[in-house]
Amino acid sequence: MTTIKDVANEAGVSISTVSRILNFDDTLSVGEDTRRRVLEVAEKLQYKKRNKRQVKTGKQIAIVQWHTDKEELSDLYYLQIEYGIENKAASLGATIERVTYESIDKNRIKNFDGIIAVGKFDKTEVTELASYGLPVICIGENYLQYGLDCIRSDFESPVRKIVDRFIEKGINDIGMIAGKELTVTEKQGVRDPRVATFNQYLSEKGLYNSDFVFQGPFGPDSGFELMNEAIGKLGDKLPHGFMIGSDSMAVGVLRALQQHNIKVPDRVSIISFNDVAIAKYTSPALTTVHVHTELMGERAIEMLLQRIKNPKKVPELTIIATELVNRESSK
Template sequence: MSEEKGSRTANIFDVARLAGVSHQTVSRVLNDLPNVRPATRARVEQAIAQLRYSPSPAARALVTRRTRTIGLVTPGVSDYGPTSVAMHFNFAARAARYNVETVSSLDADAAGVREVVEGLLRQRVDAIVLIVVDIAVLEAVRGLDLSIPVVAAASAPRRSPLIVSIDQYRGARAAVRHLAELGHQRILHVAGPQRAPDATERMRGWRDELAARRLAAVEPEYGDWSAASGYRVGSALDVEPDSAIFVGNDHMSIGVLSALRERGIRVPEDVSVVGFDDVPEAGYLYPALTTVRQDFAALGELIMQKVLIAVEEPETATEDTPLPTHLIVRQSTRAPGAE
């Protein structure tokens, strides 16, 4: 067993363990990137020399042909989540001295996706990043035989080393748990689009938390992430006394709050409302919105880390646990009957 271990070629994770740093730091040293302290750089270089480490021939061959350009495919929407992820990914790419070629895709069909991807391939990008709001886009790209890695930000039901996400499911359960622990027995859900993987995971979390507490689930109403759709749903929502509403995102929550106010239904005195995202305006609504915060900056950085591994050390790629969310409790939730 020891002979086998001794004869094994060292990889980037061995270097990271010996140097006491992350594999991303080792990658930054190998590529002579900034933001590595001199003492850390020296420790990594010492570990590289001690282990006689060199990147795999295949990865090194790829490096010599690199354009240091990444193709970013964003959805043709201006929603807060996707635009925030794209912005923070661009920051992380710039820090790693990569350029980003961004293309917005309005089509979720296979032909439209193929056209976008082929356009990026003609620009000789080193990798493609997808920000997925429609599961059909991810399925279409999976059906293409590409010679470069594809990293996706997607709440996909099937895990993969090249898929990163924020834990929508546990975030939704935390929101519903908060409402149930306040004493609400009837917790409605205003969901996002049915083809959106984030919406699917949030709805799954809502159902499972209700089931775990033996609370009945009323069929959800669907919006399109916009405040206008939240207003439309909120205008007709069957809100009984002491109900609560878990809304699929903060912008729909804004519409729901407006519709309830017009109907003379008070928040939180008559009904509690929880959103999802923690948009910058959430704390300044009236009442200030209880919501689930997502760390879009961390997701953007994680995507870039995945790209670096996929390009430079593809054999070392591993699955990541989805990033956690955080429940932010404000004034839009209250125990039933409390004054």
Template sequence: MATLSQIARATGLSVTTVSRVLNHDETLSVPDETKFKIFEAAEKLDYKTIKARKAENARLKRLSILILDWYSEYEMLSDPYYLYLMTTLEKQCALSNMNTIRVVNVNGEYKLTVDVKIDGMLAIGRFNPNQLNMLRDFTKNIVFLDSSPMEATYSSVTPNYKLGVTQAIEYFLSLGHREIGFVGGEVVGYEQEIIVDHRKQEFIQLLEKHGIYNSQYFFEGAKISYEEGYKTILEAIQKGRKLPTALFVANDSMANGVMRALSECDINVPNDISIIGFNNITSTQFMTPPLTTVNIPMGFMADCAIETLRQTIENKSILPRKIIVPCNLVVRDTCAKPKKT
């Protein structure tokens, strides 16, 4: 396993800075790009705080951890990001001497599949107040992933959506794009409440800041999925709607559907229109052409969440913490300069 000194040499930063970033020192002020550089080097060099504690873990009792996701089975299959996050958590829990238990979602209520004492919970997704009350019935030791409800009470690990969207839009701008559109869909809870999509929110704010926001270039389906990406863009083309020169898509699965619709209409990516997705699921590198997308470091998110939960269970973390994990843009083959008119 790598040492802090090796990470410092790999990044050209001091051991002190590396240590403070990896230990989430909130008093340290460094750019997000520097943090990502350290996180990326830590992953590449196999620096894992959880693995470093293997000897200690062997002496500790095996903890029973509930992994619960807000998303339905259909939504997890529609967006493999959540499936990857779930399996990554299970894998990392196993390395950390934790026994994982999944919960069955029955009409919005969560049912345990086995009768066992729960030591802690990793909750994936965005939960409404009624659901939060259900979670507290299982355990008070909860760490949320992908959302941060009740920040004064619970710890959370979330991607830096603002940074990810900013990197995508700035890349479009650097290529010369000024007509930039958004493809997304509604995020609806179990009680049919509309949930804010942070990617859409950040997209609008950023384009307004640059003075290039145009609602004409918004394309929204009923859900954020492959099927809705395909259907939404195909219908827009068939109705004669003007397309922008670049599209930022809410996730990779939806971007794949968008690219299929464009291909069927003989619109070439990237020569006619540029595309950027979000999440960097494994299949993006095998799309035709390979998709430029915003990467979320799921392995590091899982490590942060598990370590935070362990500290919460062991009463080593007095105050809840909100860990915001930097994203980075992975440039592949779906972006080019806009065609000259």
């Protein structure tokens, strides 16, 4: 099992620096390069050593990122997916290049063999990507209506499992701190299937309370602010169970609860999503839904190669299962 010492050794920094970076300590004065290096090392070591890069032969693939590099470091879900893409590409002798949607060179990208678009894109953006005449695989949403192959995680099933788990533990007052996202070009709100399933499933059980649902940007600062808002608004009526939209949000949630001397999991049980490396190093360690991000990236490469080989193949939607990882933050 990877330890903080392993991360520190590979990143070339102290153990305390690693701990503070993984807990998004904003009082730590380190450069962005150091922060990125530590987070990337932690993510790599959580799974396995990445394959050594092979000679640059074979297909050339562009990874089009939805987020900027800085945004990606505040919520590591997409970074994990990209490692899966890179690992699979390296094993097949393909080369990849990362670009953000806004930085695409429209003339240069046509020299690639295909595109893997990672994130949440609106109609304008999807239409633009398809206009380059290259095979496009999308990771994150269902884009079958645009004739594109796509991959997404099953986020609906774990929401129901988490609710059932809370109820089995005698927790019937259940809250949610969820992420809220907008597309880059059209500034459209992105539907989160976890929020929709949470609202519907709790309503079916007669347990839904809109006062217990808080939404804001993904990331630790937002998690901290939203939990503080919940504590201030609800006081003693603060739910005993909370579902959190991402592990990075949960880091901020834990910090807010600790500052208010609210014990986890004795008073509030926390279950989050994604199972990025930081989930193991919080205090308490996070119970979280493991999303098979590396598998999503690997499958995207496979689907792209199939699409290149057979351009007229019927578009497919692949849904990857998730699983709950039990740690210390929930009863």
